[in-house]
Amino acid sequence: MANGGLSRLSGEVTPELDGATPWFAPWWPWIAPAWAHWQLHGEVAAALNALPSRAPVEFVAQSALPAGQAYEDFIYARGQVPTRDNLHDFFNGCCWHRFPQTKLRLNQLQGEEIQRIGVHATRGPVRDALTLFDENVALLQAPDVLWQALQDRDWHQVFVTLRPQWQEVRWVVFGHALLEKLVQPYKSITAHVYRVAPEVAAGDHALDAWLAATLTPQHLATKPYQPLPVMGIPGWCIANEDPLFYADREVFRPRR
Numbered sequence: 226m227a228n229g230g231l232s233r234l235s236g237e238v239t240p241e242l243d244g245a246t247p248w249f250a251p252w253w254p255w256i257a258p259a260w261a262h263w264q265l266h267g268e269v270a271a272a273l274n275a276l277p278s279r280a281p282v283e284f285v286a287q288s289a290l291p292a293g294q295a296y297e298d299f300i301y302a303r304g305q306v307p308t309r310d311n312l313h314d315f316f317n318g319c320c321w322h323r324f325p326q327t328k329l330r331l332n333q334l335q336g337e338e339i340q341r342i343g344v345h346a347t348r349g350p351v352r353d354a355l356t357l358f359d360e361n362v363a364l365l366q367a368p369d370v371l372w373q374a375l376q377d378r379d380w381h382q383v384f385v386t387l388r389p390q391w392q393e394v395r396w397v398v399f400g401h402a403l404l405e406k407l408v409q410p411y412k413s414i415t416a417h418v419y420r421v422a423p424e425v426a427a428g429d430h431a432l433d434a435w436l437a438a439t440l441t442p443q444h445l446a447t448k449p450y451q452p453l454p455v456m457g458i459p460g461w462c463i464a465n466e467d468p469l470f471y472a473d474r475e476v477f478r479p480r481r
Contacts, residue, residue, distance in 0.1 A: 247461055248398050248407045255319040263315065270308040273318035280321040281329055284308045297352075301336025312408060316401035323429060324399065326437035331359050334442055354445035360402040363416035363455065364432065366395035372420060375451050380477040384457050385468045391459045395421065397432065403455075410456060412464075413476045417450035452478075 242260065244253040255276060262272035270284035283305045290299050290307040300306050306321065308314045321328045338351050365372075371390045374382040398404055398416070406414050425435045454476050456462050464470050471477050 242408060246407075247458075248404070248410075248455075251397070252319060252323065252404070255322050259315065259319060263310075267310070269310045269315050269318065270306075273308065273315075273322070276322050278322045279325075280318070281325045282306050282321060284318055284321075295339055297332060297335035298339045300332050301339070312405050313402060316404040319404075320399065320401050324433045324436070326433045327399075327440070328359075330437040330440050331355055334440070334445070338442065350446040350448075351442045354448050357417055357448070357450070358419065358440075358445065359400065361400040361417050362419050362450065363403065363453065364395075364397040364399050364421050364436075365418045365453075366421040366423065366425065368393055375418065375453060378452075378478065378480040380457070380471045380479075381468070384459070384465070384471050388459055395427065396458065398455075407455075410462070412456050412473070413454060414456060415452050415454050415476075418453045419450055 242249060242256060244250055244257065249256060255278065259269075259272045259276055262275050263269055266272065268286070270286055273280070273284040281304070282300065285305045285307060287307045287309045289305065290296060296307060306318065308318060335352060335355050338349070338355075342349060365375075367375075368390050371383065371387050371394065374387060398407070399419075400416070403414070403416055421432065422435065422439075425431055457465055457471060457477065459465065
């Protein structure tokens with residue numbers, strides 16, 4: 226299916242998924258066929274299982290998850306992902322296909338942490354960091370000067386002074402909740418940005434392998450993320466061509 230709009234969800238009209246947008250275009254090889262199957266047959270799990278790329282897990286109906294068992298623990302023990310018929314789980318499944326090694330590593334760390342400390346009312350720093358990564362991370366491979374400005378939350382420097390540097394940036398939306406938010410984009414959508422090492426080669430396979438090999442509980446527990454309002458990225462919306470776009474301190478907040 227060529228890039229274009231997909232605009233029906235389980236018989237209801239929903240905001241259009243546009244394969245020409247900079248956030249969905251890289252995902253289109255997974256989104257388009259899975260979406261078409263979902264709309265034809267009515268089940269997200271079946272649509273994800275039908276994708277030609279091979280995820281390392283099987284997608285099953287949400288009803289397969291026993292009452293009282295943690296979602297992550299079920300995946301870790303069974304190699305099956307309970308899946309609801311909604312956009313959130315749809316994007317999660319697409320991520321399992323595009324970044325299988327990283328998703329397996331995240332689940333492995335979740336499963337090991339559950340085995341170590343059990344399931345409680347609060348997840349703890351490691352499981353919190355893993356969930357945050359899984360849901361809302363964007364991956365950024367950028368020059369040092371731009372990364373430092375991002376750490377400083379010097380938004381004028383990040384997006385105006387250093388705007389030409391964005392031509393050297395590699396940017397990947399990873400979190401499936403972040404993808405879901407981008408179905409209806411708004412100015413204040415904020416990703417948790419995780420830096421990709423400069424030496425990582427281009428391409429999903431190299432990135433997936435590097436993430437899976439380098440993600441550790443100790444590192445993730447430090448929450449090594451930087452906030453970034455994604456609609457500020459050059460090329461993501463016409464409005465950000467005006468430097469005044471970044472003067473909104475309710476969105477582009479300075480470091481305290």
